[in-house]
Amino acid sequence: MITRTKYDPKEVEPKWQSQWDADQIYHASDNSSKPNFYNLVMFPYPSGDLHMGHWYNYSPFDAYGRFKRMQGYNVMQPIGFDAFGLPAENAAIKRGIQARTWTLSNIDNMRKQLRAMGAQWDWQREVVTCQPEYYKWTQWLFLQFYKQGLAYRTKAPANWCSSCNTTLANEQVLADNTCERCGSVVIRKEIDQWLLKISSYAERLLDFAEVEDWPEKTITMQRNWIGRSEGAEIRFKAEIAGQQEEIPVFTTRPDTIYGATFFVLAPEHPWVEKITTPEQQAEVEAYVGQARRMTEIERMSSEKEKSGVFTGGYVTNPVSGEKTPVWIADYVLMSYGAGAIMGVPAHDQRDFEFARKFSITIREVIRASDEEPSDPTTWTEAREALGELVNSGPFNGTPAAEAKARVIDYIEEKGIGTRKINYRLRDWLISRQRYWGAPIPIVYCPEHGTVPVPEDQLPVWLPENVQFKATGESPLRYEPDFVNTTCPVCGGPATREADTMDTFIDSSWYYLRYADPHNSEVPWSPEKMQQWLPVNQYVGGIEHAILHLLYARFFIKALHDMGHITFDEPFKRLFHQGMVLGADGQKMSKSRGNVEAPDKYVEKYGTDTVRCYMMFIGPFDAGGSFRAENLEGIWRFLNRVWSLIGESWIDHPNTVETKDSQAIERLRHKTIKRVTEDLKHFHFNTALAGLMEFNNALIKQQHNPVAQSATYQKALQTLLQLLAPFAPHITEELWQQSNHKNSIHTSEWPVYEEELTKDEAFTLVIQLNGKVRERIEVAADISEEEVRTLALNNPRVQSFIGTAKILKVIYVPGKLVNIVVRPA
C-alpha cells in the first residue's frame, strides 16, 4: 500500500531530476550491448530563455526518445548550443558586455531550464560552438574544404544587410529580398568574400536515395532551391571593334533558336559596355544605373511591366545566321545562367511581353499539329507548349522534344555551343564581417599570397575586448594583435583574414561532434562515427528546409568524398514540428502581445503537466494555439493517475479473478497497442487520449472487487509505464512507491498480444440505405448468416423496411450491415 498524499510536482520533480543525474541513467554508453539509437533535435541558440517553442519542440521529441529507450535501445539524446551569432555581438555593442560572457551566462540559465524540463539529455556530450575546443575543429573543417578546392575567395556582388552590417548567403535572403534574421532590405555590395563550392554538389544534393523518411515537402523545397534545368549554352557571334567575339547564352529551349528575334544582356553584363554604340550610350548608362537600384525580386516580378534599352549593337545567331539586335533588360539576371538570353517572343511569355512593348518581330517556330497557321502579332500570350518546328530551316517538321536534342547535336558538331545543365543553386557565401564567429583560418602574405593556417596552429583564437565600429568591416580588422601575424610559409609579416564564418557552418557538423565530444586529437574518431552516425531521428523546424538541412547534407557529402566519414546522408529520418501559436491563433510576438512564457506554468503545474499539454495540443506537425486554460485538463488527468495508484495499488493482489478481469486485460492490450503505434508515428495527442481513456476505465473499477486482482494491478503498472515517456517524474515517483527498485525509465516497454487486443463482442450497426437504424451487441465471431438473420428480423429494422423491396445486404465484418432497399 502507498501512503496517500497530495500530488505535489514541486516535491516530486526536482527529487527525480537529481536522482537521474546522480545515476547517469541518460548517458549513452559507447559500449552498450543494446542497439544504438541517435535521437537528435536541432540545438538551440542561447538567447537566454527557453521559450514556448522550445517546450513545444522538445517535449514530444523527448517522449519519443524515452519510448525508444524503454523499447531496448541505447539512446543517445544530446543537447548543446549554437552559440555564435549576432545577438551576442549586438548585446556587446549595446551594453558593453563581452559577447562571450553574455553567451555563457545565457547558456547557464538555459541549462537550468533544460534540466527542469526533465528530458533525458546526455549532458556529458554537450557541445558549445563558441568554445575554442569546438571552433578549432570548425576551422579545421574549413581547411579541409580549402585543400579540396571547395573553399575559395572572390570579389563579386554579394547580398548585404546594412542593418546586420554583413554579407548573407542566398539562402539567408527571403523571397521578399529581406534579411532572414532582421527583416531589413538586402542590397548588393561588391566585396571580397569566401565561398564554399556547394554548387559542385548540386547534382548529388538532388539525390535523396539514402534518406529513409523525409517529408516529401522538404525534399521538394530543396529540389526547387537547387533548380536544375537542362538545356544548352549557345555562343552568339559579335563583332567588337573589328574583332570576332562570342557571347554565350543559356537556354532550356534550343529548339526555338530560329525564333530568336532579339538578344538580351543583363544590365550588369560585362559585354554591355563593349557592345553599346556611342549614340545609345547615355540611354544605356541611365538604364543600368536604374536597374542597379532594384532588387532581384522586383526585377523578376511578373507583374512589373517589362523595360529595357536597345544597345545599338547586334549579334549573329550562330544557327540561323540572322543578325539580331542586342538589348539590355532588367528581367535578365547576371546571377542566373550566362547573364544573357536569346529572346524568343513567340514561345516565352516574358520575351513575348518584352517584344510587344518594344515592337520587336514575333516569329512562330513551334506549332501544335492541330493548329492553323496564324499571325503571331494577334496572339495574346506566348505559346509555350511543345509541337512541331516551323520556320526553322533544316529542322522544319521535327517534333520540338526531338528538336531540342538535334539542335544541341548540331551546335556541338559545329563547335558553337554545348549541352549544359544549369542550376539555380549558387555557391555558399560564408564570410561575415562580424566579430562573434569562428575566425576564417587564413593569412595573407605579401610574398605568398593566401596561406592557410597550419592545422597544428589551430585554433585561431577569437580575441576578447574588441572595439566595435560601424564601418561595415569586421571588428577584428581593427585589432592589431589579431590581424598582424607572420606568414606560416616565410615567417615574414602578414595579416590575418578578419572575417568570421557564417554560423551555419557551426551547425553543419555539430551532430558529428556529439558522437565524440571530448576528442582533442581529431574532430571525431572513425569508430565513434561508425557507431553513432548517421542520425536515426532528427526533429526540427521546417524553416531550415533549405538552410541548415541543405548545408548539412553538403558537408556530409563533401566529408564523405574526402574520406572523413563513410556515410552519405546525415539524417535518416526527419520530422518537422509545427509552430506553437498564441491563444489568438497568431504567431507569438511581442508586438501582438500574445507571448506566453512557459516558466510560470511550470511553476504552477509542474513540468509533467506542461510537457503533456504540449503534446496534447494537437498533431505534432500541425502546431497549434497555447491556451493556458487547457492545462487544467492535463493537470486533472495526472492528479487522477496519482490518486488512482495511491488508492488502488496493493503489494499482494488476490489470485482470484472476477468477471471483469478479462475486459481489463483486453483493454490493457488494446492500450499498449494504441500508444505504441501512436508513438511510432509521432501521434502524441492521440496516445495521451488513449491513456486518459485507460485511466478513466480503471478508475471506474477501482472500488469493485476486480481492483484486488493481479490483472487489475498489472493494468496499473502498465498505465504508469505507458505514461512514463510523457510524464517522466510522476510516473517514476508512483513506480518506486509501488515497490519497484529500478527506474521506470529503464524498465521494459510493455508488449501486447494481437489476439488480446480484440473484443469478444461488438456493437453491430444496422443501416438502411446507409442510414443507421439500429445498434445491437453481438459476439465477435458471429457469422454473416447470423448477422443477416438478426438484422432482417429486427423489429425496428422491419418497421423501416415495411413493404420496400430488399435489393441487397452488405456486411462489413466487425462493423455494420447495410440493407439496400427500394420503396415499393
Added chain:
RNA sequence: GGGGCGAUGGCGGAAUGGUAGACGCAGGAGACUUAAAAUCUCCCGGCUGAAAGGCUGUGAGGGUUCGACUCCCUCUCGCCCCA
C-alpha cells in the same frame, strides 16, 4: 501565375471509404460543503419532440459509391514554397 497543405460543435481536436464529434477545455444541472475552491455524478452540434425517436449536419457546389470528413471535379478562404 504555378505547386503544396489545410478548413469538422462555443474552443483544441478524433475518425484503415463503414456508428461523425473519441479525448480534453469551456458551459449547464446536481452531490459534498456553513460557504467557496477542489473533487465526484449527469447533460452538452442544430432543428423538432414530454419521451422514444425523427430530420439535419464535417467551408460552398457537383460527382463516384450500397455507404463520403475521407476518393474525383469546380469554387471560396487561410498558410507555405517556387515564380
